[in-house]
Amino acid sequence: MLVKTFGSAVQGVNAYTITIEVNVSAGTKYYMVGLPDNAVKESEQRIESALKHNGYKMPRLKVVINMAPANVRKEGSAYDLPIAIGILAASEQLPLQNLEQYVIMGELALDGELRPIKGVLPIAIQARKEGFKGFILPTQNAQEAAIVNNLEVIGVSNLKEAIDFLSGNLAIDPVKIDTRDIFQSTVHQYTADFADVQGQENIKRALEIAAAGGHNVIMIGPPGAGKTMLAKRLPSILPPLTLHEALETTKIHSVAGKLGAQGSLLAQRPFRSPHHTISDVALVGGGGNPQPGEISLSHNGVLFLDELPEFKRSVLEVMRQPLEERRVTVSRARLTIDFPANFMLVASMNPCPCGFYNDPNKECVCGPGVVQRYLNKVSGPLLDRIDLHVEVTPVSFDQMTETRKTETSGDIRERVERARQWQAERFKEFPEIHSNAMMPPQMVKDLCRINESGRLLLKAAMEKLGLSARAYDRILKVSRTIADLAGSEEIKIEHLAEAIQYRSLDREGWAG
Template sequence: MLSRVYCASTIGVDARLIEVETNMSTGVPKYFLVGLPDRAVSESSDRIEAALKNSNAEFPKGRITVNLAPADLPKEGSAFDLPIAVTLLNVSGQIKTDKLEETLILGELALDGKLRPVNGVLPMAVQARDKGLINMVVPAENGPEAAVVDGINVYAFEHLTEVMGWLHDMDSYQPLNVDVKKMFRRNGEQEILDFSDVRGQENVKRALEVSAAGGHNVIMVGPPGSGKTMMARRLPTILPPLTLDEALETTKIHSVAGLLPTGEALVTKRPFRSPHHTVSDVALVGGGSIPMPGEISMAHNGVLFLDELPEFKRSALEVMRQPLEDGSVSISRARMSVSYPSRIMLVASMNPSPTGDWYDPADPGGASPAQMQRYLSKISGPMLDRIDLHIEVQKVSYDELSSKAKGEPSNEIRKRVIRAREVQTKRFMGIEDVYCNAQMNTKMSRKICTLDDAGKQMLKKAITSLGLSARAYDRILKVSRTIADLEQSENIRSNHIAEAIQYRSLDREGWLG
């Protein structure tokens, strides 16, 4: 007798349906599991046997062959426990149903029959719906995550006996429903960081507003204690709220990585990732024998903050160059190749010198030219070219620190950012993978960022005197377009160009040799 049910396996942030086929015939009792299972899948038979016995069911006796198709695709993880158990119950006649071939089933089994959560449920639910499946059975903890996807009936259970009861009488169970709008509202009420807590630093807050409005990468240079980290952590509070599509895309990555917070079905706030400077190349961009997303992908649709940028290994920074440019990370291994999205805002900070103070060659107690060169050589010119705004952060004065007057709240800044983003949304409507000014390619920026004669002369003088690269030239054009969008100006004027040029301070002579 043959029984078949669908499961799924993740490849990158997408999923692929897996057919679990179980055949039982007479002969010497033997259990075969084929179809390129990994060790976790191969060990499933002992878990399943114990779970069945502790759920008042029997492990069938006979010659049993379980095939995971397609056979050439590696199968990983413990999500195959429950679908294999269901097919075993079906071939042995302990359950009878004709609904298995329209149902996706997944879950890990504990020895007592309880269902344990698995990773990657959201992309699996999307794939099941797209392939026309009607029902989906998942562990209770994964239920809300799967139910976010419209168009498929999700049933969430805590124990194998509940799954057996559902298979005997499906009509007596109601599918799980979740309120996505409520999820967005709840997370919006949990915001505790706010720009109103920042005293002074008006020029820095203005630059971060420009950065948020256009999705630009930014680096802050200033001495310790000047508020660089404090302001970076508040940057997500002025970014536009996630759309549902962005939230689903972001949740897929966190789900596949197994980092979706307990009790949360959807990532509704823009991610903020801040890896330590000892992070490895693989941890930063992703990889491993089984390719997993790195920090740059975990920050997709959000902010990746690299504090003390020169302390990061140069090799780790260099492998980020292409993902920053392309908005995705491609990881190739002998067994598979996967791609993870990495459309982020890079925010970096650094001290102006190894001693932490602004560099002064005449200061005998400061850093020597050789020390400065070693310190700054960790950041390559091509890496710096990919950062649109360079901001000098000065120490806050006592009067500003002791002032009782609060700064402008994040909500007010966010309103201006959203208005600027709305202009960009209309501008790039119909253009794939371009949502803000920072994502324009060279051809688009030259076409959209047109300058008047005064602006051209100002930019020419800056390029000549500072010796900027072609990429830096494009960055200035994009930033000036964003500044104009913040002012709701259709044309880029000379004052917009002047402000954008001010944000290229690291291109000045004496910084990178």
């Protein structure tokens, strides 16, 4: 007897339906075709054990399982459950009905218990898109799949529950959550606040500009000056995620298996801080079965690289293209996958190996030329792509012991949101552009006009600092953001001057 069940495969951040055809007929042996990998082939032993443990038997006939489309490689253990259900139906051990109405996914333990799987959210989105009635999956993943409305999400904890539900012997209420309610209740929950930071007003200002325009920023200063503390608070002043952005971000984390057992909608902007031993592939994504890397997990949020010169040079250089294009293209012989990577890069570094170059309180012990060699670990092209270069100085004792209240993240965020509203109006005809940092060169010429005095100031700065054409564009973008924060239609000379000072760490302008 021939029976069809339906599963799904994730490719990049999208899913596509897999039809699992099971035919049980006279003969012997068990055949699995359709380009399965080893994890899928090994399902025979897991399924046989799970069926026996629950009072069923593996048919001692010819069992042929075809996974279509047959030219696409099937990977992972999540096909255990739909294959097991198909075998039971094809061998007429159970009168299973309505199989064509459900997508079924889940990994089986030897006793029939179900283990959680990855990529549930894109699978649920695709199931709804293709008109399936419901999605049967492990209970641990049900909350994640329930983010998608108009789809019955049936969470089952073992093979027996799935069989009883499909045969009509057990009623299971679909898991339902109010996505908008969860989003609204958690979108303003932050674990860190700028109110905790004493002093460092110039750094807070720089981070406010970065947040208002979506600009990349690097902080350079001695150890203990507060670089990491400030970076961790940056997401709290960014505009809250929209529901669309939250779904997009959650989808990427679902594919990477980063949502946890009871994962649900991500309502806060992600903050990723990988260790400096990270590999190229782990940062940008890829692998045999391409997975999103840290820069895609930072999509719509912040990627923080602490101690930037300690990262391998090759790791830093692979970021150059994603910083410009805001996506990562992973090409393989069989397929090409795009991962979104619209993130803010925030980096920090010491000014020299000992950490105290330019420190007002401690003397640098590094030898001649050591500071420049240390800075040279970060390439000029990468620094060019970072809009704001900020020097962080240690906080004095008096500042640390001040009792007056400092500005909260909420106060700063209000100004950032007002600046973003100006930008939303400015770019309303360009849906792919959301902030000043994303403006292409031609748009910079049109929207970042400066007067003659500003032109002369910028010319002098470029000649003195030896800035590139890319740095020129980025100064104009930052000055446009500063003008937005000031509520000014025009870029005034004071806005341009402030933007220029944020290039002070360029090669020719710092450490000789």
